[in-house]
Amino acid sequence: MSERYNGALTREQFLFREMRIVAKLRLEGLSDEEIVQKVWEQNLFQYPTEKLLKNKARACVRRLNALEDVPPLTDILANGPASEARLAALVAMMLNSALLAEFMVSVIGEKYRMLDQTLSRKDLSLFFLRLQQQDAGVAGWSDSTVEKIKTVILNCLKETGYIKDVREGVLYPVVLPEPMAQALRSAGLQAFLPAF
Numbered sequence: 001m002s003e004r005y006n007g008a009l010t011r012e013q014f015l016f017r018e019m020r021i022v023a024k025l026r027l028e029g030l031s032d033e034e035i036v037q038k039v040w041e042q043n044l045f046q047y048p049t050e051k052l053l054k055n056k057a058r059a060c061v062r063r064l065n066a067l068e069d070v071p072p073l074t075d076i077l078a079n080g081p082a083s084e085a086r087l088a089a090l091v092a093m094m095l096n097s098a099l100l101a102e103f104m105v106s107v108i109g110e111k112y113r114m115l116d117q118t119l120s121r122k123d124l125s126l127f128f129l130r131l132q133q134q135d136a137g138v139a140g141w142s143d144s145t146v147e148k149i150k151t152v153i154l155n156c157l158k159e160t161g162y163i164k165d166v167r168e169g170v171l172y173p174v175v176l177p178e179p180m181a182q183a184l185r186s187a188g189l190q191a192f193l194p195a196f
Contacts, residue, residue, distance in 0.1 A: 005099045005131065005138050010148040012059045014156050018045050019089045022060040023078035032061045066095035069187040072179065084177055086160045087196070091184070093156065094192060099138075101192065103127055103153060108162065109194030111171055119163055119171040124150045 021044050025035045039045060039057040047053055067073045070091070077088040094101040107127050111119065128146050132139040157163045161174050176184075176196035184192055 005135055006097075007141060007145050007149060008059075009097055009100065009152045010145060012056075013152055014089065014093065014159050015056060015060055015063075016086055016089050016159060018056055018060050019063065019077060019092065020085060021045065022057065022064055023074050026064055026074060027078050032065070035061055063089075063092035063096045067092050070183050070189065072183040076180065083161065084180065087174070087176060087180065090156060090160050091180075091189075091192065094195075095189075099131070099149070100153065100156070102131075104195035105191060108157075108171070112173070113194065117171050118169050119157070119166070120169050121150065121154075121166060124153060 021039070022035055025038060030038065036054055036057040040050065040053045043050065043053065045053060045056060047056075064074065064077075067077070067088070073088040073091055077085050077092070079085075080088065090104075094104055103124075107123055108119075111117070111123075128138070128150070132141075154163070154166050158165075162172055163170065164172070174196055176193070181193060181196070184190060
């Protein structure tokens with residue numbers, strides 16, 4: 001990660017279906033550019049227009065490359081059960097976004113540690129307030145950028161089973177299967193484990 005925090009989450013989203021496609025192509029032995037080209041030429045993401053194909057494919061490749069030190073997660077992402085594959089996609093996203101990783105560990109991980117089963121927009125607002133106080137770059141983000149990122153984070157949480165609906169205010173336990181947890185430990189990523 002070149003910058004400590006960036007707002008790329010506003011345009012990239014969770015991209016689970018796309019990540020699965022790209023992971024399968026990687027396991028077939030395709031290079032980064034071959035993956036992007038194949039996604040674009042064959043419209044593998046089945047987007048209505050070609051406009052976003054290459055950008056989304058590159059985002060997926062970048063996330064997938066972050067999993068190089070955790071090879072079992074690429075296979076799980078490509079071929080595993082959907083619930084585990086979604087967690088692998090979340091780990092890839094955390095590796096590509098210091099902001100998401102910090103939120104997952106400092107907010108979700110702390111709630112799990114304290115046995116606090118609530119999560120609301122207020123938790124996200126407090127997280128961003130703290131970041132804005134600590135980081136001049138984040139402090140300079142517009143309110144609309146912050147709101148978009150909050151929405152992306154909430155969608156990630158919903159897609160991976162942490163929440164069903166933010167209005168409900170309930171944080172559900174999400175357990176990382178032990179082989180995945182061991183793969184994170186082996187890659188030196190045990191700092192992520194409190195988020196699961």
